[in-house]
Amino acid sequence: MFEHSTEEIVPAKTIAEFPVNTFLENIAINAEGKFFITSYESGQIYQLTANGESSLLATIDGNAAGIALAPDGNLLVAGNNGKTPAVFRISRDGAIEILVTITDAIFLNGMTYLTGDRYLIADSYKGAIWEVNIAEKTANIWLQHERLARGNPKHPFPAVNGLKIYGNALYASNTQRQHLVRIPLLDNYAPVTPELFITNVNIDDFAFDASGNLYGTTHVYNSVVRISIDGKVTTIAKAEQGMTGSTALAFGRTESDRAAIYVTTNGGMSLPPTTGVGKALVVRLEVGIEGLVMQP
Numbered sequence: 676m677f678e679h680s681t682e683e684i685v686p687a688k689t690i691a692e693f694p695v696n697t698f699l700e701n702i703a704i705n706a707e708g709k710f711f712i713t714s715y716e717s718g719q720i721y722q723l724t725a726n727g728e729s730s731l732l733a734t735i736d737g738n739a740a741g742i743a744l745a746p747d748g749n750l751l752v753a754g755n756n757g758k759t760p761a762v763f764r765i766s767r768d769g770a771i772e773i774l775v776t777i778t779d780a781i782f783l784n785g786m787t788y789l790t791g792d793r794y795l796i797a798d799s800y801k802g803a804i805w806e807v808n809i810a811e812k813t814a815n816i817w818l819q820h821e822r823l824a825r826g827n828p829k830h831p832f833p834a835v836n837g838l839k840i841y842g843n844a845l846y847a848s849n850t851q852r853q854h855l856v857r858i859p860l861l862d863n864y865a866p867v868t869p870e871l872f873i874t875n876v877n878i879d880d881f882a883f884d885a886s887g888n889l890y891g892t893t894h895v896y897n898s899v900v901r902i903s904i905d906g907k908v909t910t911i912a913k914a915e916q917g918m919t920g921s922t923a924l925a926f927g928r929t930e931s932d933r934a935a936i937y938v939t940t941n942g943g944m945s946l947p948p949t950t951g952v953g954k955a956l957v958v959r960l961e962v963g964i965e966g967l968v969m970q971p
Contacts (some may be wrong), residue, residue: 926966
């Protein structure tokens with residue numbers, strides 16, 4: 676794994692800790708610098724500040740995976756309501772509304788803004804990406820393709836997982852296959868046939884900086900990597916920096932942290948280290964270049 680990578684460890688600081696067996700899953704950061712973090716298994720959504728002050732915002736009666744900001748400042752969360760996949764809208768005061776249920780979905784995961792009222796959500800077991808219109812409260816398959824699917828349907832690791840747009844393409848991680856996929860976009864944001872961007876890299880969630888470098892969490896490999904636009908892989912943080920069970924990341928959005936990324940972890944719940952599962956963390960990494968902001 677990562678035979679072609681180099682190391683360039685960056686400064687790291689833990690800003691928040693959560694109890695052992697907390698599966699922090701995804702993170703979104705608003706323009707005021709407030710973090711919103713999903714806890715997958717408990718269905719909880721936490722709000723957090725850059726200095727580590729945290730509080731519980733809402734609890735879904737099910738699982739909470741992908742998270743994104745709505746144009747009005749409310750939150751959108753992809754998960755399930757019991758056994759039914761759904762997208763939830765969560766107000767700033769924590770009120771929960773089921774925006775749309777997607778009965779044909781299987782495992783809703785990473786989520787990203789597309790354009791207007793349109794969002795994309797990865798379906799990790801269906802091998803598809805859903806398009807959700809939050810104004811019309813509709814959901815339709817945006818793309819289903821073999822490169823988004825699992826290589827082994829019996830293996831629990833997710834296939835298509837993280838989603839982000841850079842330039843005129845959507846990038847998607849296929850975690851089980853250890854692929855990053857590039858999906859060109861037409862003028863109406865319809866997809867073109869997916870193409871492989873890079874292989875042999877285990878990426879869960881990721882984000883781009885303003886120069887097009889991609890930063891990805893490797894989850895069971897307990898690290899964060901930077902992938903340059905020419906495909907060079909560099910490890911920038913490892914377990915020693917708090918990356919055990921790294922699940923997601925996002926760039927800061929205020930003047931003081933635009934050149935830093937915040938990483939969520941689950942302490943190794945998916946593949947426990949020899950020392951046992953640790954606390955779930957939120958860790959700040961100083962990467963020295965501002966992030967690309969793609970928000971409604």
